[in-house]
Amino acid sequence: MPVALITGASRGFGRATALALVARGWDLVVDGRDNAALERTVAELRSRGGPGTQVLAVPGDVADPAHREVLARVAGTIGAGSTVDLLVNNASLLGPMPPIAEYPLHRLASVLAVNVLAPVGLIQLLLPSLAEVDGTIVNVSSDAAVEAYPHWGGYGASKAALDQVSAVLAVERADVRVYAFDPGDMRTAMHQEAFPGEDISDRPEPETVVPALLRLVTERPPSGRYRASELLAGVGA
Template sequence: MTTDLKGRIAVVTGASRGIGYFTALELAKAGAHVVACARTVGGLEELDDAIKAVGGSATLVPFDLTDMKAIDGLGGAIYERWGKLDIMVANAGVLGVISPIGHVEAKVFEKVMAVNVTATWRLIRSLDPLLTRSDQGRAILLSSSAAHKCAPFWGPYSASKAAVEALARTWAGESQRTPLRVVSVDPGGTRTAMRAQAFPGEDPATLPHPSEVAAAILPLCGPELTETGRLYVVREKKLKEYRLPE
């Protein structure tokens, strides 16, 4: 089934590389106008070129997710230009360090929480009024299996992704009587810079390319998604629902 997003407006964070870059590209291929957010201007410009090459369009918004005022202003700017938002993909995140909890520096822990959790909440607060104006609002929050495994030495990242899932489920419950659908996605091991940071000895060729993960995520952005508050995992290029406890 082909996902048709013509006339839709989509925000993607962390869009300058990896899963965010290719998700933005997939959305543009499907017809959405992409509001691409990231710190790296060069990466955003490369994305813009790639989107234009497939006949799509994008608006580039370079800013750091720790700039909370910029996140607050994003919603207002989108409202002034389009009056609504149809899709939000909260993809940006940082790993922090792989370390015993007691050895993690406060500034590292605080940055992981600021980027992965506080910025996500701020993004929800800024964009929720716009998404609820859409007849088919879709919000996809990127998570990780770390939220459930809670493996030794992964404390900050695991805690941050568990918090992101909690935000998603709460938001889904609050908006379930509206057209807005909110889900979390665990992309699985993917050939990204963050994965290389976490597993420096791993052969990246053994992992799915982020473009494959993005293609699996795309159907969640369209009318095919009818459930809300779910967690999906990407395995073997396909989406599978992960059963959360009631």
């Protein structure tokens, strides 16, 4: 069975991705900051997995280097080959949403730590394993990385940096596939945080976006930046 490590898997898009993969026979290592929510997700994952499917949970914050070390170590203990086939850097921090001129720098540092440094840290730890099996890295991006939305400067800048990390890694390493994946708007808790008090029920559920990511994982087009809307329409970015 192939092995995937998915960060931020206790809710939203990470949870939906984990459920889709486990139903397809993948072994999983998942993490999340909310231990109770992570335990509920793991119970559901195990109930959906087939005989012998392994799902291991490591609660914690991806911004913590020690937590990342544990994630990488656990990921090397499951599956037949002790290698990781897929890394999904999904965990993200929205952060505050003031104008850039008023953005507290210590809060911006926290956003960058979760959205940029943590994915890079996990990539560095897992790259030897991923390269051994011609593996796949999916860095979950955002349209805020390429569009200038007022009050989205901190989050958008972090995702733009993640896009560039993905692009540079792709040209440096031909032995893995590297995707910056833009899922578009979704009906998630983080998206609700960005629009407090507003009705976001018109946004698509995360489960409806997962097929776009699965297309990347199964068809493995050239490394690059891909939008879910284009993948779902059958057109690569």
